[in-house]
Amino acid sequence: MPTPDDSSTGERIKEQRRRARLSQRALAQRIPYSYSLLNQVECGARVASAAFTAAIAVALGIDVTLLTGPSQATGAQHRRLAALVRPIRESLSLYDLAPGGRIPARPVADLVSDADRLCQEVRATHLRKAARALPEVIGDLTLAATTVPTTETWRALASTYRTAHDIAVKLGFPDLAFVALDRMGWAADRASDPCLAAIRQYRRALGHAEAEQGLGRRLVEAGQALVVDLRSREGLAVAGQLHLGASAVAARAGDSSAVDHHIAAARELAERVGGEAPEVHWLSFGQMNVTLHEMGAAITMRRYDDALRQARALKLPPTTLTSRRSRYLVDRALVEMETGHLDASLRNLVAARRTAPEQTRYHPRTRETVTGLLHTSRRTSESLAGMATWIGL
Known part of the structure; x- marks a missing residue:
């Protein structure tokens, strides 16, 4: 069944469409999606994907946040995650102030190692562990950069801001992600590092x-x-x-x-x-x-047949990063669902959960796929029901 959040997204689309004085067919002609899908989303029978919602926002000339509403996590989940990222938010807000009451900065080599370790934690999908450790590392690097500034220190500080961005994206805090990228640009400028600055633009492009x-x-x-x-x-x-x-x-x-x-x-x-x-x-x-x-x-x-062929031909090597393997499994689950292979879709979701539970739980495509499976399955298996409960449906 559609969830309350899914239904409200459809209701928001209907409200904004009516404000623009457009019929469903008129709006459907402006987007790369069918009239049938628009009708199903508005009445709550289908989940609105991120790409679909973005296309509606462009067609109506409005900000996408008018359609998305609250985070896709449940209220309780969102409160827990908000508490987890609050110290990160504070450290980004105080980016231009050296932490008070701290001892002199540790050796730069140790700070650089800490910044690299946090990047590795995120790519291993240990999001909570990285989120808890990040504010202190940002503080230490800020102290070092403001007292004895070096190119290496500014690079490491830019790296921690990038880690803050990645955590914010994966946990569903896009506003915090944009702030982190601003801080990353600030530090990359001081490091005079064109590659870091270019990576920031890449991340900004994906966000916009x-x-x-x-x-x-x-x-x-x-x-x-x-x-x-x-x-x-x-x-x-x-x-x-x-x-x-x-x-x-x-x-x-x-x-x-x-x-x-x-x-x-x-x-x-x-x-x-x-x-x-x-x-x-x-x-x-x-x-x-x-x-x-x-x-x-x-x-x-939405070329799902092509995507399915590519997904099934792809063999990830054992050295593949955990975050990448999990994303592949979630993407494949969505493609299998969209092409009618429901059992295979659920198997890939289960594998993604086993591989990287934190990342899989909060990924929007996980929710989209589970919702699709609930709509199209003749019966809700115990495994599917458990997955739905786990992600908060």
Whole structure:
């Protein structure tokens, strides 16, 4: 059954459509989705995906938050998560003040190691553990950067702000994610590090691409301009990741030719990088990353048959980051559901939960897939009912 949050999203779409004095058919002609889907979303029979909601917002010329409403987590979940990220929020708010009452900063090498460890924790999907440790590390690095500033210290501080962004995105706090990216830009400027600044633009593009396709493209282009002359392994990997970001932006705009162009450019750069590059800003850029983004673009453009073929042909190596493996399993579960393979969909969701429970629980596609399975399954199995309860449906 649809959840209260899903139904309210449909109700908000109906309200905003009526305010714009549009019929359902008139609105459907403005979006890359069918009249039937719009009708089902408005009456609460289908869940509104993030891409669908963003397309509605663009068509109506309104901010997407007018349609999304509260976080997708339940009220109790959201309160617990808000308490978890509150110290991070405070540390970002006080970014330009050295922490009072602290002892002199620890050796820079130790601080850099801490920043790298937190990046690794997030990619291992230990989100709560990283969230609890992050404010203290930000404080120590802020103290070091404001007392004995060095390029290395500013880089490490920028890295912790990026970690704050990643945690905020994965736990469903987009407002905090945008603040973290602003702080990352502030620190990257002081480090005079073009690659860090370019990665920030890549993250900004993905954050804005849902509602503003033109802005997403401009942000990617701004990042590309920062690394255009770099020929190092680091520069090539960051440039390749920017092409992957551009492919995601293009997919949300339904521009398949642009998607193909950027995927091809990313593959060529991955060939030049040679193998995966996990050491480059934790991007793990390489051919596997390109293939996963190609599949993601197919999902975004609702080419589920293509995405299913790609997903089933893909064999993730044992060294694949936990966060990436979990995302692949959730994406595959959605594709299997959309193509009518309901048992396979649930199996992939269960595997994603086993692989990375925190990330899977709060991922919007998990909720979208479980809701779809509840609608289309002839009977609700114990496993599906348990999954629904676990994510708060």
